[in-house]
Amino acid sequence: MGAMKKTATRTETSPETGTDTDTTADTETAAGMRADADADMGRDAGTDAGSSTDAGARARTGRAERAARAGAAVSAGRLAGKTALVTGGSRGIGRGIAERLGRDGALVAVHYGTNEAAAKETVAAIERSGGSAFAIGAELGRPGDARALWSAFDAHADGLDILVNNAGIGTSRPFADTDEAEFDRLFAVNAKAPYFITQLALERLRDGGRIINISSGVSHAAVLPDIMTYAMTKGALDVFTRNLSKVLGPRGITVNAVAPGIVDTDVNAAWLRGEENREAREGAAAMSALGRVGTVEDIADVVAFLAAPDGRWVTGQWIDATGGSLA
Incomplete structure (x- = not known):
């Protein structure tokens, strides 16, 4: 019934379309973005360069750890x-x-x-x-x-x-x-x-x-x-x-x-x-x-x-x- 539309679709197009949303991943990404923003704000406010660098490093580390956890979850998936x-x-x-x-x-x-x-x-x-x-x-x-x-x-x-x-x-x-x-x-x-x-x-x-x-x-x-x-x-x-x-x-x-x-x-x-x-x-x-x-x-x-x-x-x-x- 997904074919109920006004015009024909291209070959690669299935009768319907859309994407899934991984809420956990979205939440973690948002946390990483906030960490990056905090680091940027510190630099803009003229804070210690070393502190800004540390904040950026922590944010990058956090993203890497989240990616690793996501990869581990997928590798342990039922497929x-x-x-x-x-x-x-x-x-x-x-x-x-x-x-x-x-x-x-x-x-x-x-x-x-x-x-x-x-x-x-x-x-x-x-x-x-x-x-x-x-x-x-x-x-x-x-x-x-x-x-x-x-x-x-x-x-x-x-x-x-x-x-x-x-x-x-x-x-x-x-x-x-x-x-x-x-x-x-x-x-x-x-x-x-x-x-x-x-x-x-x-x-x-x-x-x-x-x-x-x-x-x-x-x-x-x-x-x-x-x-x-x-x-x-x-x-x-x-x-x-x-x-x-x-x-x-x-x-x-x-x-x-x-x-x-x-x-x-x-x-x-x-x-x-x-x-x-x-x-x-x-x-x-x-x-x-x-x-x-x-x-x-x-x-x-x-x-x-x-x-x-x-x-x-x-x-x-x-x-x-x-x-x-x-x-």
Whole structure:
């Protein structure tokens, strides 16, 4: 349902967007900034140069110690030693998922289609939280896209444990206005690309691994019939999920689909945010049984559960993460 937006998105853009926030890290960073400010104020007031130097040194030491603690927490996370790939990880739900898996200890490959700068920002955010990540580019929906993606991945990592097929594009054209070019483009990016990315992943994906496909609530309910073609691509992804779980079960690999509803992201910002869009936001919130619009964290947490050891006995499932919008 995250495809409910006014214009189509780029390949690297998942149906939703946003970032996670580490409250502890933010608090500690603020403390470090105050220490730096105190040191600067001392110098400006003409205080002893040695005292200013000492204050600056203490601030730098404090930041180093906080970074070390964050790194230690990540290295002890439940995904420590695992490698994950998130397609469309430069923005949207993809970025939120990448950041969450990074905080849980995984080395994260952040895939992007065309927006390299956004991917590098996501990598930097993961690293600031003490995690490890790298960016890889491959524009999906083109011939050879899956091979190009894995060629870029192989230059950075040896083997895979978690694959999140998140990249997707949407449409705002109703059934009567959809032409063959748009139909083919939607299926190429949203259904064909994850199919062949996953096929080529199997020689890299270790036994006991995880495959998580980002679907949509619209694949199970005709709540937005004007985006029928998009819904059909997600329906294909759901069928792929169920059948692939049987194919890979003997290797202990779980395969599941997570279906977001309407999520507050920069893709949806044009009609969800701002005082002028209050009515649209209230209408979107009313669709959820919980009375609010979803957040990126809401979806990333579900994915994190499936990626972790806790999700070992769940496979072949379509998980409703719409906040009860389909209830």
